[in-house]
Amino acid sequence: MKAKSHSLVGVIMGSRSDWKTMVHCSDTLKKFAIKHEVKVISAHRTPARLHKFLNYAKKNKTEIIIAGAGGAAHLAGVAASLTTLPVLGVPIESKLKGLDSLLSTVQMPSGIPVGTLAIGKAGATNAALLAISILSVRYSKIQNKLKAYRNKFEKKVPKKPF
Numbered sequence: 001m002k003a004k005s006h007s008l009v010g011v012i013m014g015s016r017s018d019w020k021t022m023v024h025c026s027d028t029l030k031k032f033a034i035k036h037e038v039k040v041i042s043a044h045r046t047p048a049r050l051h052k053f054l055n056y057a058k059k060n061k062t063e064i065i066i067a068g069a070g071g072a073a074h075l076a077g078v079a080a081s082l083t084t085l086p087v088l089g090v091p092i093e094s095k096l097k098g099l100d101s102l103l104s105t106v107q108m109p110s111g112i113p114v115g116t117l118a119i120g121k122a123g124a125t126n127a128a129l130l131a132i133s134i135l136s137v138r139y140s141k142i143q144n145k146l147k148a149y150r151n152k153f154e155k156k157v158p159k160k161p162f
């Protein structure tokens with residue numbers, strides 16, 4: 001199937017302060033030419049904005065939501081409760097080194113899943129790569145790009161540690 005011209009991924013984050021982490025998610029999606037929307041949306045500061053965005057995302061045929069939040073990080077969980085789209089959560093590094101964000105994002109009670117990535121930059125990058133991997137099941141062009149990326153990635157690993 002051909003990759004679509006509308007946004008396939010919605011990238012949301014609880015605060016502008018999360019952008020320095022989530023930019024790595026957006027940059028990775030850009031490297032694969034994946035159209036995506038980027039928005040500041042907070043589960044507790046702007047709940048109406050969250051509802052509106054998820055309704056819009058569904059209508060606009062967005063396929064995956066990536067949510068980054070820090071502290072009492074409920075954004076991914078609340079987003080997942082409001083949509084049947086897959087939601088990937090990025091715990092933002094916080095005053096507690098992101099452990100609070102990680103636990104609030106990953107510890108979803110059974111029934112509403114959030115696919116939680118690592119804390120910080122690695123998680124933001126991997127959320128994009130996981131979204132790309134999910135999309136590659138349907139879009140052969142994306143799958144080819146992912147295979148090429150993995151090939152290159154493997155070649156970058158040195159054979160010796162010194």
Ligand code: RP5
Pocket residue numbers: 013014015016017018042068069070071092
């Ligand atoms: C969360 O609170 C945000 O996701 C952010 O990581 C954290 C701090 O937000 P600011 O006080 O920097 O706006 O909702």
